[in-house]
Amino acid sequence: MATPPPVPPPVDPPRIFGPTPPDYSFISFLDLTNADLDQLSAADNGTVVYNAQEGRLQVKTAGGWANAIIPHAVTAAALQFFLNDLSSGLNRLSDLRSRMVWIESSGGGYYKDTIDYVKHARVIGSDGKVYKALASTGPSFTVQDPVTETNDPRTVWELDSPEPSYEGVAIAGGHVHADGTLVTGESWGVSSVTRSGADSDSYLYTVILDVPVDDNEYHVQAHSIVDVTDVTLIPIIPSDPPCFTVQFEKRVNANTVHDGIARAFYFAVYGK
Secondary structure, eight states: OOOOOOOOOOSSOOOOBOSSOSOOTTOOOTTOOHHHHHHTTTSOTTOEEEETTTTEEEEEETTEEEEOOOOHHHHHHHHHHHHHHHHHHHHHHHHHHHHHHHHHHTEEEEOOTTSOBOTTOEEEOTTSOEEEESSOBSTTSOOOOTTTOOOSSOSSEEEOOOOOOSSSEEEEEEEEOTTSOBOGGGOBSEEEEEEEOSSTBTOEEEEEESSOOTTSOEEEEEEESSOOSEEEEEEESSOSSOEEEEEEEEEEETTEEEEEEOOOEEEEEEEO
16 A cells, blocks of 8 residues: 655644744734644644634643633733723823813813803904903803804903004003993093993093093004994094093994994003
8 A cells, every 4th residue: 555645734834822932923823723723733732822713722731622721810810900001091081081171161262162161261253353251151051152242241252352553552441331331440541431422323432541641642442342333433632631532333234324332342542
């Protein structure tokens, strides 16, 4: 009887995780099957492989292959380490989320109606202007877009203090209610304010300063809290004491313009 030819070795022999392999960095067991285990019959006792078909680790014994049992103490310790790391990671994520909520509520970016803003938060409105929150606002309170608020005086948002556009020294400034009442706690260098006129076509605010203007030259900026079409400022030079008038115009429609509507406003006075 003729001797059968030798069986050629497999093209891709299964890889073995043995007691003392030279290098573990390239070894993968995810592709081993039962058929591969038959080819490992010559493996040393104690060799461990992953049986992908059964989804278990198997160990070579004197009697063949047996399921490799990992002691509960080992798996429990590994699981505890995993849970500890997971808990630590979740705590860090929770802390990061809290910090992000605090940053969002303090403002700094464009206004969003989905964010709860705290008092004094700053946001950029859709008109590109910066607004300051006068009270907490958002889904948990009252949602109010800073650009479209119509309260006069405003109660939710107000324009943040504008940057001076005049090269001079600020000598006076203040806040005036729509009825002409001067907000003394937010005003300085001002003697008094009066509102004259009887209707929305004739209201005129006169601001009398309480500071000297030596060269009789000063510049005034006024910003209404609620939007207007135009602002007319007339510094009265010379005058004693120095003063100026403010009048706000509002176009109601294409055919109707009120030349002297009532508006709360901020103002700043600069002298050279």
